[in-house]
Amino acid sequence: MKIKLYLLLLLSTTIFAQQKQVVTSIDTNKNKIGAEFKLTLKTSVNTLSKVVFPNSKNLGPLEVIRSYAVDTIKNKDRYELIKKYGLTQFDSGKYSIPSVKVLINNKPFFTDSIKVEVSNVVVDTLKQKMYDIKPIAEVTSSKSWIWKLFLILVLLAGIAAFVYWWLKIRQKKEIEEEIFKTPIEKATSLLNTLEKKELWQKGEVKAYYSELTDIARNYIEEAIDIPAMESTTSELIEGIRVASLKKKMVLSQETIENLERVLKQADLVKFAKSKPLDFEITEDRKKIEKAIITLDKSIPVVVETEDDMLLNELQRQEQLKLQLKKQRKTQIIMSVGIVVTLILAVFLFLITTRGFDYVKDNILGNPSKELLEGEWIYSEYGNPSVKIETPKVLKRTDLTQSLPKDGMALIKEMQSFVYGSISDNFQLILSTIKYKKEGEIDLSKSMESSLQVLESQGAQNMIVKKEDFETKEGVKGMKGFGTFSRIDGINKTSTKLYYEILLFSQEGGLQQILFLHEEGDKYANQISERILNSVELKKASE
Structure with a gap:
């Protein structure tokens, strides 16, 4: 008899378990006033079943503060549906979440009831300081920031335009000052400028000799028509000797030797890391200046006709135009560089203060934001x-x-x-x-x-x-x-x-x-x- 009763009880339990379609669970049974209890209802049905979960503002004594969307997990030919509710209670005590009805294909199935406890929040007013209500905070409109950014960009454009104009006037004057009538005038001016830089006094001996020999080579190339800038020292000296015979220039052997000595000294400084003494540097500068003046005096004077003078003036004007065009290009590059640098600085400031998303959405543009607005x-x-x-x-x-x-x-x-x-x-x-x-x-x-x-x-x-x-x-x-x-x-x-x-x-x-x-x-x-x-x-x- 006891065995039969046991089998009957086991059979009834099995039938009940098979009929149980909704599994009920809760994340915690004890919480503080106002805190959320998360109730979960879970059921497994086939793909053709229709499930209706309860939609109520209260579940017994607890208030439904949030009804979560149903999560669906597909498993072959069945669906596992998970429905969650956020519940709360603002009075302390012990409560019971009642059994609720879930419809599956219009058949009612009931969840399990669950007991929960809501406890008070203990506040020690002696330890916890009380603060006044904060004043209303002003919200800055994003549109006002756009206007501010627009004004900043206009100001930057004005600054860039002023810099461009100033550089144009200044460099135009510099170009006009740098256009010399004769090669000797140019060479003399550049030698004086080189001395004012005081390069070798600052230890920049290599840079000093490089500029010094470049001035001499430029003069020789312009005045005597020798490819001095591309020639080695030996080739340059040989070219001067040949040109002096063709042009009937009266040059002493000492002048050519002094020029050759300084050029070789410069080669040693530039390529062999030689370092002349201070008095040697001064002497080399004097030798170069003397050699240039001597070469210029030895060049036969050609009497220019009016046509030659006009042609030279036209060449000078053409040279001025080319240099102005080159400088204008430099000015544009500098102005663009200044504007780009300032814009990047503004972008960096906005990214730092407002965040990258703000810059991306409001400055660079966001298609979704444009559609929304x-x-x-x-x-x-x-x-x-x-x-x-x-x-x-x-x-x-x-x-x-x-x-x-x-x-x-x-x-x-x-x-x-x-x-x-x-x-x-x-x-x-x-x-x-x-x-x-x-x-x-x-x-x-x-x-x-x-x-x-x-x-x-x-x-x-x-x-x-x-x-x-x-x-x-x-x-x-x-x-x-x-x-x-x-x-x-x-x-x-x-x-x-x-x-x-x-x-x-x-x-x-x-x-x-x-x-x-x-x-x-x-x-x-x-x-x-x-x-x-x-x-x-x-x-x-x-």
Whole structure:
């Protein structure tokens, strides 16, 4: 008898366990006043089942402060649905969360009741200081920052224009001063400038000898027509000897030897790291100056005609124009550099003080932000019609090619309207369908079909969540949302996209709204919220 009773008890327990469809759990049984208890209801059903979780503002003595979206985990041919509630109580004590009813295919199943305890928050006013209420903080408008930035850029442009003008006037004067009538005048002026620099006195002996010999070589090249800048010291001295015979120049052997000695000394300083004594440097400078003056005096004087003088003047003017053009180019580069540097400084300041996202969204530009802040359009689309507010007008398109042939055989009329594309990671599609055969439309199956279309277009690793949806006018439908990955076959990159699908069955037809964008785009999230809040349909007659 005891054995039979035991078997009967075991059998009844097994039957009860098999019938238990909803598993109830809570994150904690004890919490402080106002803190959140997270109640979790979990059930496993097949893909055709319809589950309705309770939608109440209170669960017994506890207030529902948040009703979380249903999480859906697909496991082969079944769905695991997880519904969470955020509960709280503002009075201390022990409470019981009652058993609630969950409908699965219109059959009621009840959750377990759970006991919880709410404790007081102990405040020691002797240790804890009391503070006055803070004054109202002023919020700085982002538009005011844009105006400030615009004024800063205008000021920077004005500064750059002034710098450009100042450099142009200054360098023009310098160019005019640097245009000399004769090579000897130029060489003498450059020698005096070199002495004022006091290079060798500062230890820059190599730089001093380099400039000193360059002045001499430039003079020889301009006055005697010898490629002095490209010649070695030996080639230059030989060229001077040959030119002196051709031009009938009277040059002493001492002048040529002194010039050769200084040039070789300069070669040793530049290439052999030789360091002459101070008096040797002074003597070398005097020898170069004397050699240049002697060479200039030995050049036969050619009496210029008026035509020659005019030609020389034209050459001088042409040289001046070329140098002015070169300096103008330098001025432009300098001005652009100054402006770019100042702009980068402003950008760096804004990034430091306001953050990179602020600069990226407000200065560089953000397409989603521009759509959100642009002029929206409230219009009516399709048949049965859907009223919706969108940032841009939706364009009529033909999406029948994306549907399977067996599905198209059931459709009498389909109208589709689109903005954006899945390849741009931003898309809004509105479709209305009328079927040949009238009857009740299963929104769950329609949702499955919509998700399959996304998968056929390359959606991978799809996470699906579902919940009931109701417009402001009380039209009920179904909402599906979640994320999926889109693989770019060309760039071999993966992008995670967030999607939302709304389905309605009105006037014997199906209305569908699909909106997807890159996950984490806060402006696109606001666009999505505004669009969904604006959706309205004609309420079906009962």
